[in-house]
Structures are given as C-alpha cells and as structure tokens.
Amino acid sequence: MNHHQLEKDIEHLEHVISRISALDRIPLSYWRNRIKSVAEGKLVPSQASRVKRLTEALRALEQREELTASASGAR
Numbered sequence: 001m002n003h004h005q006l007e008k009d010i011e012h013l014e015h016v017i018s019r020i021s022a023l024d025r026i027p028l029s030y031w032r033n034r035i036k037s038v039a040e041g042k043l044v045p046s047q048a049s050r051v052k053r054l055t056e057a058l059r060a061l062e063q064r065e066e067l068t069a070s071a072s073g074a075r
Helices: 003-017 028-039 045-073
Strands: none
Touching (some): 003 028, 028 045
C-alpha cells in the first residue's frame, strides 16, 4: 500500500471509529481487520501512533461491548 492510500485509510478509520458503537450494523471485528490491514503497511512514525490510537479506541469499544453483554447475561 502506498503512503497516500495509507493516509486516506487512516483518516477514514479515524472518522469512523470516533462515531461507531457496538450496536452498529457493521461488526467491530470488521473494523479490527481494517485497522490490522493498515498497521501492516509501511507506516511513518506519525501514522504508526495514529494507528495505535485507533487500536486503543477500538479496544475500548470492544470492552464496553463485552461489559454490556455480561450485564445483559447476568439479568
């Protein structure tokens, strides 16, 4: 993947990840795979740190989803 495509993909993911929830039609696993795909590219340091932030934001969403599922199952 070239530098410009990586940048566009990162920008798109930053836009989407800040707006999604575990209840959206597209599962979080899809976004996990998209982030993984970008992370495997040749990233400059600033891109790598942005991908790291995306990974952390998605992980937080996944953890909230797990807590919600656990709370629903406990009822």
